Amino acid sequence: MQIRAAVLWNIGEPLEVVDLALSPPGQGELLIKVEAAGLCHSDLSVIEGVRPRPMPMVLGHEAAGEVLEVGPGVDDVRVGDHVVLSFVPSCGTCLPCQDDRPALCEPGATSNTAGELLGGGRRLSVDGTHVHHHLGVSAFSEQAVVDRRSAVVIDPDIPWQTAALFGCAMLTGVGAVRNAGRLRPGRPAGVWGLGGVGLAALLALIADGADPVIAVDPDPAKQQAARDLGATFAIGPDAAVRDVVPGGLDLAIEAVGRVSALEAALDATARGGTTVTVGLPHPQDALSLSPLRLVAESRSLVGSYLGSGSAARDIPAMIADWRTGRLPVDALRSGTIGFDGLNEAMAALQRGEVFRQVLLPNGPGDPKSQ
């Protein structure tokens, strides 16, 4: 079948919307109509070459959609089901999966790095040339074939644009606070970088009772948004956290992807504090830190990928918190675009002006997508 999708042909180039051939879903796979796809900084990192991936590739790894077709061997998903896509397919049988660490699934990581689906190979092509999948999802596309193990079935009443955000921003940001950071209510905590992931982490800090809550971002509009959501202090990266929290933070979340931000987060924590890093810096970047401080001050530095949890378990729990108003996910939304606005939206993301812009590959559709 022919579908329209945004292809990255080479690193550093604009995305080009073209017609591609999409194979039908194979064993254990699903065909998804992509209803909403968030633009994440990790997509930008692939364009910029910070996350090297095989080219050409259809980007987009944070999405929600409807199941159009079910491949052989899938017996727990039906046509018409609504799903959120997760950017690490989890095989369920490798050592990390058996150890309840599906975000570290080894075949999932291998297939993601190769730009293939978990079952192996690619389903996208143009004029006989294979096009790679981004993190098993490739959502900047009208339709996508994904592995069943990349999909989490959700209730059908959740608006598409809200649902999509659970796939990366919420899973990563809230998971950093809850799974990796093990936030202790009533203790001071902060987040560096108010992109989609950072804002999601901020929502979790507020929801789970950190006190005070600090947000650090250079953009005054984002600082104001953080205050409006309930951050106690929102400051720029040049301001000193210890001016507002003299004792330092119990938990710091770094969601910028720069060494300077990680150093600032580490320095802002109190003795015994934990720093969780979720940003994706350049692979050549290196951090210099004092091991003595880690030991003598009982500090923890924790890396977190995909929220250090389980998409299948955590997404429904976060959706439940969204329903009660505990996690006001819609605060992340920075408007919608069609394919024709994709490159300009990527530029706005690069300039740090937005939280989450959402691509509607099939147009606005029914009111539910609003």
Ligand SMILES: [Zn+2]
């Ligand atoms: Zn992402």
Ligand SMILES: [Zn+2]
């Ligand atoms: Zn696995």
